[in-house]
Amino acid sequence: MLMVCLTASDLFGQGQRRERDREGGGRGGRGGMMGRGPQTLFALVANPAVQKELGVKEEQNKQLTKVNEDYFTQIRDSVTFNREDFQDADDAKRAKMMSEMQEKRAAADKAATAKLKPELAKILDEKQMTRLQQIYIQSLRGAALENDEVVAALKLSDDQKDKIKTANKENTDKLSKLMSSDGDPMDRFAKMRELGDQLNKDLLAVLNEDQTKELDKLKGPEFDLASLRGGRGPGGGGPGGFGGGRRRDEDGPPNAGGRPQRRAGSSEKSDSDKKTDSDK
Secondary structure, eight states, X not given: OOOEEOOHHHHHHHHHHHHHHHTTOOOOOTTOSOOOSSOOXXXXXXXXXXXXXXXXXXXXXXHHHHHHHHHHHHHGGGGEEOHHHHHHSOHHHHHHHHHHHHHHHHHHHHHHHHHHHHHHHHHSOXXXXXXXXXXXXXXXXXXXXXXXXXXXXXXXXHHHHHHHHHHHHHHHHHHHHHHTOOSOHHHHHHHHHHHHHHHHHHHHHHSOHHHHHHHHHHHOBOOOGGGGGTSOOOOOSOTTSTTOOBOHHHHXXXXXXXXXXXXXXXXXXXXXXXXXXXXX
């Protein structure tokens, strides 16, 4: 029986690829695949775009590689998933399997992070570590409100925690049904993105004004989350949303090595857009 490491978004992506293969191929949407579930702190610090933002030096990178190997060794078993069982299950069973997988993965990540995060702090300087944490919180989007450090900083009440947990569970159930539904893959992709946007709005609505301001501080200047995938894609909510922090052009120049942001209404086209135009 085939056992593979998957997240919920990985499973959705495989369904898209299978349907495109049956239809004779074809390109995905301009935005590319959405994020593969919440990023881990260790996946982020190994990402070239994040390392550029942090100004990671070669010697630091060698040390980070070793810490990352230790991290993924510790969580490997928690992200093993039986794809065949998932494909054969009904909607209710799939929702349960997704929930169990996410809980198992979150617990393993929490334990490994608690053990190895101090090692990151020995490798990165204080400024780098602070910026990494900001990018991490941005990348979590709605899941940030279930992160222990964020929960403590925002001083969430028990009632708020319950509302957040309920909203995330309902979103997981909807995603499970969406992934198992028939129809055009890109339509489902759009609906998946809509669900994510709506979840972020619902979660932000749980916070009071002071908590929202504190969350903005924790996120720091906006980081281009699409760069984590090496290209264009959903940026993750923009200013005020979970995907982004304060805009750089509002708060001063970007950090050294920061990736330039395209301004709204810019006529500049990316290479992929130019290629699309030439195909017409």
